[in-house]
Amino acid sequence: MTKTTDKRPTSAFTAIDFDRPGRQIGHVMFPHSPHEDAWGVTPVPIAVIANGTGPTVILEGGNHGDEYEGPIVIGELTRELDPKEIQGRLILMPSNNVHAARAAQRTSPVDGLNYNRTFPGDPYGSITEQISAYITDYIFPLGDAFLDLHSGGSSLDILPSAIIEPTLDAALAARNTAAARAFDSPNTVVIGNLGDPRTATATACRAGLTTIGTEMGGGGRVSIDALALCRRGVRNVLAHLGVIDPKHRTVENPEGRTFELKGTAAYVYAGTDGIFEPFHKLGARVSVGQPAGRVHAIWKPSEAPEVVHYGCDGIVFAHRQPGRVEPGNCCAVVAAPI
Structure with a gap:
């Protein structure tokens, strides 16, 4: 399905034909003129696999x-999925924050920005803002659904989960929830990023796309278990959406748990500098005030450590990494049961 939108002008360009059937692998090029390259470009990888009729699913x-499971899975789909296996179209973007990916950083080393706090972007802003603007104006209007595959990165270790993006649109909320549950993770968590509208998933929801995310492990490494869950979960969602045959859908967690991050109470923050010692493992049940x-x-041995406390009941969803x-x-982050 192709939607109409008021596209802002962009200097980005690509040889990809989004309406052509089959497999295409290429780049979206963003003109980039730093000191060392007067007329260069920033190439953001993109692939399109299309066949027959069906929904368009965007995978980011x-x-x-510094989050790796999602890009690995998207790369595998790009190489391995036979166009004859699908009905519809996949737009596969494994490394949108490409400068950050090459540097293994959360934020871009080019402009210092967190791509996921720049939406809807600026077509003539910094490189990161140009990329988010292109996704907003030229990619999201092509889609029916959006999968944003995250991990905890180098600063958090997270309980692997499917993520529901909240929305005030009741019909869209139901679609988001159904797609997240189809992922078949042991844990499904509603995360609204404290209402921040500048994320990719919030922007996809405003565009009307069925939207889910993931948090797959973290700690700046690739988790064997989380990668296996991500591989299986992505195919489950594609089967749920009707892009691939339902025979590819597997159910291992029919009684999966659903949680939410209850605003600021979900987060435990350091009040001083030092080394954080957690008291509980991921998944442990905890209570408010505990x-x-x-x-x-540790450089002030005469000082007693600062004790920090949970702000709500639930399970430990994430820990600081490193200490x-x-x-x-x-x-730490607490996910409260729904």
Whole structure:
């Protein structure tokens, strides 16, 4: 399905023909003129696999450059999926925050921006803003559904989960929830990013796309278990959406749990700098007011560590990784059962 939208002008260009059947692999080129390359471009990888009639599903990886399971899975689909296996169209973008991905950083080393806090972008802003503007204006209007595959990155270790993007549109909320549950993760979590509208998933929802995300492990590494879950879950969602044969859908977690991050109470922050010592493992049940851990100023042995506390009941969804923290760093996250 191709939707109409008021597209802002862009200097980006691509040889990809989004309406052509078969498999195409290429780049979207963003003119980039830094000191070392007067007339260069930033190439953002993209692939399109299309066949027959059916929905268009956009898959994004590399939203943050230190999150790896999603990009691996999208790359595998790009190489391995036979166009004859699908009905519809897949737009596969494994490394949208491409400078950050090459540097293994959350934010772009070119302009210092977090791509996932730049939407709807600026077609003539910095490179990161240009990429998010292109996704907003030229990619999302082509789609019916959006899968944004995240992990915890180098600063968090997260319980692998499918993520529901909240929306006030009741029909869209139902579609988002159904797609997230089709992923078949042991845990499904509603995350609204404290209402921040500048994320890719929030923008996709405003465009009317069925939208889900993931959080697959983290700690700046590739988790064997999370990667296996991501491989299976993505195919489950594609089968749920009707793009691939339902025979590819497998159910291992029919009684999967659903949680939500309940605003600011979900987050435990460091009040001082030091080393964070968590008191509970991921998945542990905890309660409001319970000590979550302590921050040790190991260079000040006469100082007692700062004890930090949980702000709500639930399970430990994420831990700080690595241990070194500064005031305001997120030390732990609690997901409350729905």
